[in-house]
Amino acid sequence: MSSENPPKEQFVRFEGVRKSYDGTVQVVRDLNLSIREGEFLTLLGPSGSGKTTTLMMLAGFEKPTAGKILFDGQVINDMPTYKRNFGMVFQNYALFPHMTVAENVAFPLRMHRFPKSEQAERVTRALDMVQLHRIADRHPTQLSGGQQQRVALARALVFEPKMVLMDEPLGALDKQLREHMQLEIRALHEKLGLTMLYVTHDQSEALTMSDRVAIFNDGEIQHIDAPSEVYDRPRNAFVAKFMGENNAVEGTVTARDGDVITLRTAAGRDLHGTAVDDLAIGQGAQVLVRPEQISLGGLPADGFDSFEATVADKIYHGDHLRIVLEIAGLGQVTATFAHAEAELHPEIGQTLTIRWRIANALAFAPDGPAR
C-alpha cells in the first residue's frame, strides 16, 4: 500500500463498459464505476444482473464488448490475467487438489518468483493469519469447507496483490460459518488495507461487510453508496424492494405537498408517502413501507399515518414476531416486532391500531414492464 500518498479515488475505473456474449443480449450495459483505493466494494444483485460478468472483466477472464477498464490510470482491457496481479477467491475455492495446503499457498509466490527463503516465511505467515498452520501438509480434499475457504483466502493474499476479487466466496458455507467468515474477511480487510471487490447475491453479507455497495439489476448499477444509504434511502423501487423487505401499496397520486404525496388506492383509501421519484398529480405510484417501520398502538400524530388493522396471521421467529395485517382498502401488509413490543400477544382476528412515519414510507413510480 502506498502509505505516503492519499488513496486514489479512481484506482479502478470502468468507462462505458458493455458486455454481450451473443451480440443481442447486453449482460452489462454502459457501466461507469470507480473503485477507491483501499475500499471494500460489494457488487450485489440477483443472478443474471451482470455483477459476476463485471468481476470477470476486471479479472481478465472476459473482454468488454465496448468501453474501457482502467487500473491505476492504465487501460487493461487486453492485459492477460496473469499480469494483472489481482488475488482472486472463487465460490468453489478452486484449490489445486494435487497440491498440499502449503503448496497451494506457495503457488502465487512461485509464479511471481519470490526468493525461496521468503516463500517459506510468507507461507507460514499467511497460514498463521488464517489460523491454519497446523494443516499445512494436508491436501485440500481433507479439509472442511471453512478451512478450504481460509486456504483460498491465504493463497489470494500471500503475494500482496494490488487488489482482491471475490466471487461469492462464502456461497457454499452454512449460515453460521458464513457469518463468522464475513467478520474474518472484514477484519483482514481492515488489517491489510487492501482494495477488495466482492460479489454476492446475499444482501445481509453486502450490508455487514462493505464500505460501499453497488446494486446491479439488468446489466446496470441501480444504486451505489454506503450500506445504510442504499438501505434507508434507496434510489428507486428496485433497490427498495431488493434490499430487505417492503410492503408495496399501489394507487394514484391525488395531492402533493413538497415531498409528501397523497396516494389513493383503487379501493378509495388514502395514505401518504415521501416521494423519491418525480411524481405528478394524477400519476400512478406505489408507496413502500418496511415491516420493521410499522409500530403498534399510538395515537394519530403529525408525520404519521395510522390505520386500524386485523391480524390475519402471525409467525414466530424466535428473535422477532411477524404479523400479517389486513388493512381495509390497503390490502395485506407484513409487520415485524421485536419481542418486547410483541408482548401484546396479538391473536388472529384481533383488531389493532398501527402506524408508521410518513418519512419512512417512500413513494416511487410503479414498476415498469420488465426489460
Place this chain on the structure above:
Amino acid sequence: MTRNSKAGLALIAPLLVLILAGFVLPIASTALKAFDNPEVSAALPRTTVALGQWDGAAPLPDAVPDAFVADLQDAMGNRAFGQMTRRLNFEESGMRSLFFKARRAAPGLERPYAQALAEVDPEWGRIETWQMLKTHSNPYTASYVLRSLDLRMEPDGTIVKVEPEQAIFVDLFIRTFAISIWVTVIAVLLGYPTAYVLSTLKGRMESLALLCVLVPFWISILVRSTAWFIILQREGPINAALQFAGLIGEPQAIIFTRPAVYIAMVHVLLPFFILPLLSVMKRIRADYVRAAASLGARPWQQFLLVYLPMTMPGVAAGALMVFMLSVGFYVTPALVGGLRDQMVSYYIAYFTNTTINLGMAAALSLLLLVMTGVLVAVAGKLMPGMGGKQGARS
C-alpha cells in the same frame, strides 16, 4: 449371519459364479497347463516308475530298459505313445523316429535289453537319452516356461540358452511390449488434445464430436482392421493419393510394416484412451485454470502445473487401458503386419491352432500375464495418480 447379509450374498452369487467360472478357473487351468507334463508317464507307466528309482547317474540300472521294453510291447497302436513322441520331439528333434524305431523292434528284442536297444539305434546306448526321458517322466515340467524365455534344461538339470536360431521368444516379448508402449504413447499424444477439444464443446457440437469418437468404437475390430488392410495396401487409396500428389513415384510398401501396425492399432484403441480422459476433463471446472491465471501463472504454467496434473488420473486410466489391450492384440497385427511385427498372441494362437502345443500356448499366456502385471505395478509405483493416493482421495 444376518438375514440381510444372506440375501446380499444370494444376490451377488451369480456374479461370483461367473467370475469364478469365467476368470479365475480359466487362468488357473492355463497356469497349470503351462507346467503340465503327462505324456511320458501316460505312455510309459512302468518305465516312469523305474526311472523314478534311478538317481540319474551312470550306469543305467537294468530295471529301466526292462520296463521300457515291456511298455513298448503294450504300446502297439496306443494313442498316448504318439502324443509322447510328439512331445519329446518338441524338446529334441529326432526323438519321434527314435521311439518309433524302438517300438517296431520291441517284439523281437532279447535280454539284456540295454544292449539290444543300443543295437537298434546307438542313441539308446547314450546315458543322456535316458536322462532326458527321466526328466520328462516327471508329470510337471518347467520346460515350456523355460522355452518361452529361450532357455532349456540340460539332462543334468542345468539351465542353458537355446540355440540362436531357435531363440525367438525373448525377442517376441520385447517386441510385444515395445509395440504396446509405442501404441500407448501415440494414443496419448493424439488423444489428449482430442479429448481436450471435446471437453470444451457444448450442446449439439459435443454430441456430434462424441459420436465421431464412438462410431468406430461400435464397429468390430476385425472390420476396422480389414479396412486398414484395404487402405494401406500397395494398390490402396493411400498409395494412390501419394502418387497422384506426386510425392512418391512408386507405390510404397505400407502394409505388412511396423508403421501399418501402429496406424491400425492406434486407430482401434484411441477411443479407449479418449473416453476415460474426457470424463475426467469434463469434471474440471474453468475455475482452476482461472485461479492459476489470477495467481500469476502464464498460459503454459496454467497447463503444466494445474490442468495437466489434474487430468493425470484420466491419462493414467486411459493409457493403462490402451496398454493392456494392445499387449494382447492379435487380429490387427496379424492382418496388417509382417511376420516380424507379430506379437505374443499370434504365437499363442499358432501353438493352440496349428501345432496343438497347449503347453507352449499356456506358458506364453502365463508369462505375458505375469510380465504385464509386473510392468503395470511398476508403472503404478512410478506414476503418481495411477490408482495411487490421488485416486483414493478424489
